Amino acid sequence: xxxxxxxxxxxxxxxxxxxxxxxxxxxxxxxxxxxxxxxxxxxxxxxxxxxxxxxxxxxxxxxxxxxxxxxxxxxxxxxxxxxxxxxxxxxxxxxxxxxxxxxxxxxxxxxxxxxxxxxxxxxxxxxxxxxxxxxx
Amino acid sequence: xxxxxxxxxxxxxxxxxxxxxxxxxxxxxxxxxxxxxxxxxxxxxxxxxxxxxxxxxxxxxxxxxxxxxxxxxxxxxxxxxxxxxxxxxxxxxxxxxxxxxxxxxxxxxxxxxxxxxxxxxxxxxxxxxxxxxxxxxxxxxxxxxxxxxxxxxxxxxxxxxxxxxxxxxxxxxxxxxxxxxxxxxxxxxxxxxxxxxxxxxxxxxxxxxxxxxxxxxxxxxxxxxxxxxxxxxxxxxxxxxxxxxxxxxxxxxxxxxxxxxxxxxxxxxxxxxxxxxxxxx
Numbered sequence: 001x002x003x004x005x006x007x008x009x010x011x012x013x014x015x016x017x018x019x020x021x022x023x024x025x026x027x028x029x030x031x032x033x034x035x036x037x038x039x040x041x042x043x044x045x046x047x048x049x050x051x052x053x054x055x056x057x058x059x060x061x062x063x064x065x066x067x068x069x070x071x072x073x074x075x076x077x078x079x080x081x082x083x084x085x086x087x088x089x090x091x092x093x094x095x096x097x098x099x100x101x102x103x104x105x106x107x108x109x110x111x112x113x114x115x116x117x118x119x120x121x122x123x124x125x126x127x128x129x130x131x132x133x134x135x136x
Numbered sequence: 137x138x139x140x141x142x143x144x145x146x147x148x149x150x151x152x153x154x155x156x157x158x159x160x161x162x163x164x165x166x167x168x169x170x171x172x173x174x175x176x177x178x179x180x181x182x183x184x185x186x187x188x189x190x191x192x193x194x195x196x197x198x199x200x201x202x203x204x205x206x207x208x209x210x211x212x213x214x215x216x217x218x219x220x221x222x223x224x225x226x227x228x229x230x231x232x233x234x235x236x237x238x239x240x241x242x243x244x245x246x247x248x249x250x251x252x253x254x255x256x257x258x259x260x261x262x263x264x265x266x267x268x269x270x271x272x273x274x275x276x277x278x279x280x281x282x283x284x285x286x287x288x289x290x291x292x293x294x295x296x297x298x299x300x301x302x303x304x305x306x307x308x309x310x311x312x313x314x315x316x317x318x319x320x321x322x323x324x325x326x327x328x329x330x331x332x333x334x335x336x337x338x339x340x341x342x343x344x345x346x347x348x349x350x351x352x353x354x355x356x357x358x359x360x361x362x363x364x365x366x367x368x369x370x371x372x373x374x375x376x377x378x379x380x381x382x383x384x385x386x387x388x389x390x391x392x393x394x395x396x397x398x399x400x401x402x403x404x405x406x407x408x409x410x411x412x413x414x415x416x417x
């Protein structure tokens with residue numbers, strides 16, 4: 001059985017700490033390691049900080065971001081959106097062009113277990129999955 | 137010390153001064169009488185008659201307002217008295233710039249001035265001071281605990297384990313860890329007192345100790361745009377994390393710094409790359 005928490009906050013860096021804290025609060029009971037939690041928080045921060053990701057609003061301005069966190073015993077799944085159509089691909093391409101092999105996509109692929117981009121009726125969403133490794 | 141406005145006026149001896157000039161018909165604005173509000177009388181005495189004593193009395197009269205506003209921000213790790221001092225600068229500016237002809241209350245004009253001065257103070261001093269002192273201390277303690285527990289458990293500790301070891305709640309641990317997550321552009325050479333390092337490492341010393349490990353100049357990663365902004369250690373750490381796939385704990389152990397420090401260096405390096413690319417465009 002999984003539990004879900006949804007959060008909506010302005011696309012403003014002053015609120016990103018709130019998002020990270022909520023992620024931490026969801027991950028803590030899962031006994032996720034600090035290492036893994038920090039990776040997931042970095043992934044979310046990197047997406048939020050990426051200026052190419054315009055949120056899906058009527059004026060394509062800096063609207064609210066929605067973060068949906070779903071946890072079960074084995075993983076935490078963070079869905080972030082919604083972004084204007086094509087935003088994520090453009091962000092990946094541009095950051096690869098600018099940052100070479102150290103682009104946004106490589107960063108995400110390295111620090112979370114799965115990255116999925118989906119097109120929803122309300123725009124694009126990116127879903128990050130981080131597995132909870134059994135404690136040794 | 138809270139004094140009644142009436143006492144302030146009495147000690148300032150303002151009434152006689154005000155009364156003495158009351159007959160002056162060339163006054164552009166009405167001279168307040170004893171029936172007017174005390175602050176109006178004082179503002180008039182200062183702005184019209186140049187009474188510095190009245191200015192001092194105004195400051196004293198409005199100190200409770202400054203204190204009340206400062207209290208709102210003191211949880212951010214700054215001592216209340218320091219913030220009161222800063223707020224007083226805002227108050228003095230408000231008193232000096234106040235236009236008695238505009239007919240607004242000094243409170244209305246002073247409040248945004250005081251808050252503005254306090255906010256400017258936080259902006260100027262950087263992120264570290266916005267963090268309550270208790271959380272800053274817990275952050276430093278956690279950094280050491282993460283290191284110790286990683287060695288002891290042979291894996292990265294969980295939040296619950298950190299809470300137990302530090303004697304704090306899980307929420308406090310998360311909050312304290314968050315204080316270290318803020319991006320910071322403080323230079324490495326600023327050292328531990330720069331608010332960005334853990335305090336367990338002299339950055340320059342560490343560069344000397346492990347410099348040879350950073351010899352990865354042939355690696356493709358370091359040739360990527362933006363990497364020019366990084367120093368050798370930052371490049372090396374990004375290389376280990378994103379090209380060799382080492383975890384933060386593994387990097388910490390290999391480079392000889394704390395895991396939390398690795399986390400901060402990764403964040404800072406990514407920010408530097410972003411800034412470098414941004415400035416090149």
